[in-house]
Amino acid sequence: MGVGKNTTIKRPLLPIDGTDIQNTVQYTIKMIGHTMPYSQYLKIIREAVATDNVLYSYHARTRMNERGITRIMVTEALVRGVIKRPPECNTHGAIEVELNRYSAGMNYSVVVAVIDGEVVVTVVTVYWEVQHEKRIL
Numbered sequence: 001m002g003v004g005k006n007t008t009i010k011r012p013l014l015p016i017d018g019t020d021i022q023n024t025v026q027y028t029i030k031m032i033g034h035t036m037p038y039s040q041y042l043k044i045i046r047e048a049v050a051t052d053n054v055l056y057s058y059h060a061r062t063r064m065n066e067r068g069i070t071r072i073m074v075t076e077a078l079v080r081g082v083i084k085r086p087p088e089c090n091t092h093g094a095i096e097v098e099l100n101r102y103s104a105g106m107n108y109s110v111v112v113a114v115i116d117g118e119v120v121v122t123v124v125t126v127y128w129e130v131q132h133e134k135r136i137l
Contacts, residue, residue: 036117041087046078046079048078053121054112054121056071056122056123059125060124067126069127073101073126077101078099078121081100081110083100084098087114092113094114094115095113095114096111096124107129109126111124111125
């Protein structure tokens with residue numbers, strides 16, 4: 001079952017007590033035609049970096065400029081980051097994966113879109129995990 005641009009996806013609610021979240025997430029991803037363990041998403045993302053198949057959306061480039069997050073930092077997050085929250089389908093039918101990276105006292109996240117398990121990922125947005133102040137030395 002594919003997901004088109006005009007497809008409405010209704011996800012089951014996560015349990016209130018937090019139990020069995022992983023199974024709920026796997027069921028949700030399976031419902032929309034995608035079922036992969038986190039390690040497979042990381043493999044796809046890291047292979048995209050290794051083969052220079054990382055695209056940057058206009059929104060991501062704008063946010064990087066506004067927030068002082070460089071392409072090197074994004075690459076670090078894609079190569080060494082950890083998945084912060086369960087992958088989920090966006091309105092365009094791609095699976096969004098949010099990677100978190102802590103480096104040199106800074107904590108930031110990068111959201112990428114993986115389309116049908118392709119080895120091309122699009123950086124959707126970037127942000128500081130906590131309020132980050134630019135310091136002038």
